Amino acid sequence: MRSLLPLLALLSVASARAEMVALDDGEMSKVQGAGFGFVLENILLDAGQSTITINDITNGSGQNVPISVKEFYLGAAGSNKGANLNPVTTGRLAHPFALNLAKGEDLRSLRDDGQWVQTTPNNVAVLELTFPERLSTGGNACIAGFAGAGNNCSSRAAEKIDMGVRFDFQVAAGRTDVINIDIGELAMDGSYLRLWGDSARAQMVGEARLNIFAKTLEITSCASGTLNCTSAAELAARTIYLTNSYANVALGYGKTQPLLLDVTSNGQFVLELPNPLAGASTAAERNSRASEFYANAPRTNVVVDNLNFGGARSSAGVAPTGGYNFGSNEIRGLSFNYLKATSHDL
């Protein structure tokens, strides 16, 4: 071992020529846990030439119901439901998709009133996957021409995407049920998934925010060109049109109600949002936890400015005329006090 030392010393002298200078305290304190940014440049996905089948979803008799995935695409806005696909650049250099490792006390979430608050507990290392962020100032319309969705998205009009997918459920011999989904001008700014380890629970926990802003969303229950689905009128009659719709889905509040994605020891899936007051021993602690939870826990909002069954859009992005108009539908300020969903084998 001793004879290796001169060799190491020789090597270190050679590399020392690069003149590394030590960081002083002031420089060190500026270093924070940062991550990687991702920008998708000129992206286009089209699975129209492939056969994708989803299996293992069974009917009441335990038989497999194969689901064929068709017409899956992702491209620039204005694609006319995937008919005219062009590449799109999504995520901005200044506001990219990101994978971060940060301390719980350094992360912030946007509350509905525009305040940034800490939702993750202190003294944990959090792995965070984020979409392009929402901004305090200088943002863009989350949905063009619909102020209700907010003007704090970092994505601009050209960075929004069109995407769609069609599922064919082969329910029985000779019968196929179709769900065809097309989303126009989609932005998902401010969405994130955060994961960390909870030592008291001895498991991985997290919190998630899923923001979906879509100018148009259309759900059609038949495949174009099949029986009773050939003319534009027949196709329109089997379509649900959503115009100017958005959803902010908040799952979990890291400090007192982390999202638990478990598999039980007998092999079943459990999704749980625990009671934020669980484990609090005194009335004072329960009160402070409850008021903190109600003040800061992110809420779930689902807003559809126009919901229409049937009819037709006079031009892209305009609410349809004809059919049945169900007007504006909203769920706002939904907060989960407790949620537990468990899978069972049938």
Place this chain on the structure above:
Amino acid sequence: MISRLGLLLCTLLTATAQAELHPLADDSLSDVSGQGGVYLSGEFSINKEGGPLWSKPASTNAATWTVGERSCATKGSTTPENCGMRLAVRSEAAGGWYVLDNIKGIFSFEGLTLRTRVINSGFAGDGAGFNRDVLEFGLPNEVKFKDGSFAFAVANQGGWRNSAGTVANGGDASYQQTNIFSAKIDGSIRMQGNVLVFPKN
């Protein structure tokens, strides 16, 4: 032994040093710039003929499988199929396992590129202010799949056990696995564009 090894290393070092390396002058160095990058095209196959863990049984009836046999045929099928790779993760000390099961197939692509690039313009006005290097992954324009498959499941043990088999055949009735869904992919998927990666701070 170690001292002899050290001597040998020193000798090697001396031997290489005789090639007389000269330092590059500053102007020669300034001519060197990171160019090129990597262009990859290829085809790879994962567990197409089954993995080392399980061999293909003669029937799809799990009760008849012997030790080391497993079929991953779709429910209702009577033709046994080889099983692919299995990946199991447990995120809770006393909990069950998330499983990515039966990962197999042939994937081929043409023109996956990897290089660095300076961005100082474009991007609808964002590029000039950015003015930094990024790592650019160029996606292949087309990825072809043949018999690609995977299944997402939850299970009470990381390793697969035959819950329907007899104990003599390596069966374990306490094993529980629930397949949430599985997917099969055939044909080509158009996948174009670049993924730009850069440090964020």
